[in-house]
Amino acid sequence: MQAIIMAAGKGSRLGALTEEIPKAFLEIRGIKLIEYNIALLHAHGIKDIFIVTGYQNERFEEMAREINGLRCIYNPFFEMVNVLGSFYMAQEYLSEDTVYLHADTLCSPDIFQDMLKKGGDMVLPVDFKDCDEEAMKVLTQNGCITEISKEIPCDIGDGEFIGIAKISKAILPDLKLAVKKLMKEKQFGSYFEGAIQELIGLHKYQLEVLPTEHRFWAEIDFEEDYEKAGKEIAEGLVKLAEKEFGKV
Numbered sequence: 001m002q003a004i005i006m007a008a009g010k011g012s013r014l015g016a017l018t019e020e021i022p023k024a025f026l027e028i029r030g031i032k033l034i035e036y037n038i039a040l041l042h043a044h045g046i047k048d049i050f051i052v053t054g055y056q057n058e059r060f061e062e063m064a065r066e067i068n069g070l071r072c073i074y075n076p077f078f079e080m081v082n083v084l085g086s087f088y089m090a091q092e093y094l095s096e097d098t099v100y101l102h103a104d105t106l107c108s109p110d111i112f113q114d115m116l117k118k119g120g121d122m123v124l125p126v127d128f129k130d131c132d133e134e135a136m137k138v139l140t141q142n143g144c145i146t147e148i149s150k151e152i153p154c155d156i157g158d159g160e161f162i163g164i165a166k167i168s169k170a171i172l173p174d175l176k177l178a179v180k181k182l183m184k185e186k187q188f189g190s191y192f193e194g195a196i197q198e199l200i201g202l203h204k205y206q207l208e209v210l211p212t213e214h215r216f217w218a219e220i221d222f223e224e225d226y227e228k229a230g231k232e233i234a235e236g237l238v239k240l241a242e243k244e245f246g247k248v
Contacts, residue, residue: 001048002096003041006192007034007103008054008078008086013221022056023220024103028230031241033220034060034103038067039244040112040237041099050093051103052086054078084190088183091176098167100192105163107217108234111210115166120208122196123166124148127212128159134221135160136193138209145200145207148193161193162217171205 011023018026024034034051041049047069053060054075064070073090075081083102099116107125115123124138124145131137137157139147148161167175178198182190199205216237218229 001046001099002094003046003049003099003101004087004090004094005034005037005049005051005101005103006083006086007051007060008075008083010055011104011221014223014226017223017226022059022103025056025059026220026226028226028233029238031238031245033106034063035245036106036237036241037101037103038070039241040107040109042244043109043240044112044116046099048096050090052090054086081188082190083192084179084182084194085188087192087195088179091179094167094172094176095169097169098172100165100167102163102219104220105218106220106229106233106237107162107164107212108215109236109240111162111212111215111217112164115164115210118166118208118210119206120144120166121168121171121205122199122207123210124196124207125162125164125210125212125217126159127162127217130154131157131160136163136191137161140209143209145196145209147200148196150191162212163219164217171199174199174202174205 007024011018025032049070051060051072052075053072057074060072064072075086075089111125126138131154137152138145138161140158178195182194216234220226
C-alpha cells in the first residue's frame with residue numbers, strides 16, 4: 001500500500017503562524033502535523049509515502065532524507081493551482097491501494113484503522129453533522145457517496161468528508177483519467193473532490209462512507225482550528241507519534 005500526502009500550500013489563513021514555516025510543520029505537543037500523519041501510516045505498515053510539496057519544499061526534502069520510503073514531489077505551480085493540480089503532479093507514481101491525506105488533517109488511529117479494513121473501491125470517512133459553507137459536504141445513499149462538493153447547500157448536506165481516504169488499485173486508472181480531464185479543462189482551482197465526483201458520475205464504483213462517529217479528527221485551516229486540535233487531539237495518535245519520533 002502507498003500513501004500520498006498533500007502539503008504544497010502555505011496555509012496563509014493561519015497568518016503569522018505560517019510566515020516562516022509550512023502549515024505541515026506546525027506543532028502540537030512538540031510534534032509536527034506531518035509527523036503525526038507519517039507515524040499513523042508507519043504504524044499500519046505503510047512505508048511507501050509521497051509528499052506533494054510546494055511552499056518551503058526544502059524543509060520536506062530535509063525530512064525525506066531522514067525517513068526511509070519518504071519521497072517528495074515538488075509542485076512548482078503550487079501558488080497557481082489547488083489540490084487537484086498537486087495530485088496531478090504525483091498520480092503517475094501511484095500503482096497500488098493508496099491512502100490519500102492532507103498534511104493539515106489529523107484523525108484518531110481507530111478511524112484510520114477502520115478505513116483500512118473497510119471494503120469498497122474508495123472509502124471516505126464522513127462526519128455526519130451540520131456543516132458550514134466551507135465544509136466539503138457530501139450526500140449519501142445506502143452507505144455510499146452520491147455527491148461531494150463544497151457547493152452542496154448546507155441545509156441538505158449529510159455531513160463533511162474529512163479529507164482522508166482509501167483508494168483501491170482498481171479505481172486508480174479511472175481516477176487518473178478524471179484528474180487529467182479536469183486539468184485539460186483548466187480547472188486549476190478545483191479540489192481533489194472534483195475528480196471523486198467524476199468517478200461518481202461513471203456509475204461503476206462503490207464509494208463507501210465510513211462514519212467518524214464523534215471520534216477525533218481535525219482540519220487545521222485557521223488559528224482557532226489549531227488551538228482546538230491542540231486541546232482535543234486523540235491520545236492514541238499522540239502516543240504513536242511519540243513512539244515514532246522519540247519525543248517522550
